[in-house]
Amino acid sequence: MASTSLENIEDKEQEDPIRCIFFVEFHHIAGPKITCQVPDNYISKDIFDNVSVYIIPKAQLQRSTITITLKDYKILGFPVKIDDKKYARNAFYFNLCFVCDANARTVHYEPVVKKMSDFLMALEIENCFLSATDDKTRLAEMLAQVMQDLNLHKMCTLTEGTMTSHLKVVRLAPEPKPVLDHQxxxxxxxxxxxxxxxxxxxxxxxxxxxxxxxxxxxxxxxxxxxxxxxxxxxxxxxxxxxxxxxPIFQYSNVYAVTPKLRKLPDDVKLQERCIAYASKLARQPAHFRDIYRMYSSMTYGVSMKDLCQRLNPQNLRINERRLVQFGLIEGLIRRVYNYPVLLPGASCSEEAKNNPIYKYFTGTYSLDEICCSTGQSAAQIEDIIERDPNVLMIWK
Incomplete structure (x- = not known):
């Protein structure tokens, strides 16, 4: 499961490369201006003029990550102010910005932008690397190296004089889906x-x-x-x-095996973890053949109650609730949900007209969701469904 998640993250990062890196400084007469960018002229003067007030912002936003989304670009920066009387207006303002596509995910670049900005600030304090000359050739080489290395390798090492900085894009997990009441x-x-x-x-x-x-x-x-x-x-x-x-565990639940169950007989470590997790007693563990038989017997139309009555897991030293938990966590089995549906065009009985639970019988709410939303038990809802021939249960 972890490897699949990691592959998705890597694919996503490959789709969101850095398109441009530019360096902005505040000129005491001309105001904010781009003094170096790679590739050249990627951000036009017109575009920059529209957002420059956010690139070199007010003092309270200094040393804060700032993200600006335009029609085609997403600009990520970390504005810095260095106070010193040697500068015009007693301060030097700059911002190093990464540019990605407008719909790109850039949160994983935020620590990199901050760390590189800190490196440039240290160089400036040490030897006026940024402000001593209008020649930004060395800075342009740095920006080109960073963009190339981060896009290709997700890491980069910068060395200037005696100072070195190691930059690395840390892979972040995707945002989890919203959590639901019945989960x-x-x-x-x-x-x-x-x-x-x-x-x-x-x-x-x-x-x-x-x-x-x-x-x-x-x-x-x-x-x-x-x-x-x-x-x-x-x-x-x-x-x-x-x-x-x-999913919620109930004995009326139905489960079905997934293709991942095939690896259980061959993966010894997975077997050991499964036996330890699903056995009633650690000193008398269940036999693997019994565990595998229970899993392989899970299919459409067979509830956990049916399965337990037929195989009697208690006598097999199996904790059936934990067996299900392990199977779901490892993806060996999946829950088969049931969705009540009121047939379209069906004439509603008086109960259907007066019972608000019928609004959930659309085929989009599982029985678990309905139970959590209404506070009624699965047995109560199933009783309503059984008494009304116009309501069907869909299993999927």
Missing amino acids: VPIFLEDRDTFQNDQWDLTTQQVLPYIDGFNHVARIAAEADVENNLVKSCVQNLVYYGVVTLI
């Missing part, structure tokens, strides 16, 4: 492997209720934390790889 957060590693105090107070309040079975809405209620705050906390934990999200 269940589960730890990817033992919760004792990290310290609670490294998280904010709200997250610390939520963490004890993350057990792999409580869904987000229930966690919010039990932790007495506002629902949207819990979602934000869980989304943050997903981003940092502490938890992942799985």
Whole structure:
């Protein structure tokens, strides 16, 4: 799973190269102006004049990451002010800017822009590298090297005199999808492997209720934390790889195997982790053949209740709830969701007219979502569906 995520990140970064790097300084008479850019004239004077007030901003925005999006460009900069009486107006202002396509993701370039700006500031303080002359040949060579190396290798080493700076584009995980009420957060590693105090107070309040079975809405209620705050906390934990999200466990659930189940018989380490995770007792672990038989028996039309009655996992020393958890985390199985649909054109009964739950019978809400939204149990909703011949259940 991690390798797939990393491949997606790498592909995304390949699609978002640096198109241009330019250097702006504030002239005490002419105002902000581009004194060096690679490639030449990529940013025209007209475009620059439209945004120059943001490139060399007011004092309160100095040393802050600034992103400006135009029609075709996204400009990322880190304006710097060096106070010294030797400069006109007693200060030297500059900004090193990266330019990408307007729809590019640039957050992974922010630390690079800041670090390179700090390097140029150190050179300026040390020997007036930026302000001593109008000849920006050496600076242009630096900008060209940085753009080429970062686009090709995601890293670059700059050396000027006795000073060196190592620049590296750190790969960032994509933003996680919004967290939904009916989703269940589960730890990817033992919760004792990290310290609670490294998280904010709200997250610390939520963490004890993350057990792999409580869904987000229930966690919010039990932790007495506002629902949207819990979602934000869980989304943050997903981003940092502490938890992942799985469906609610119920014995009426139906699961189906995925192609990844094929690797379980051949991957010894995965087998060992699966046995340790799904066994009822560590001192008497379940047999792998029994675990594999349970997984391979999961298919459309077979609920967990049916499976447990047929195979009796308790006698096999298998904890069926944890077996499902492990299968979902590793992608060996997937949940088959059920979606109630009111047939179009069907004449509504009095119950249908008066029961607000029918507004969810559109085929776009799963039974899990309906349960969380209405507070009714799956059995109650299924009873309504069974009594109304105009409502069908779609499994997918």
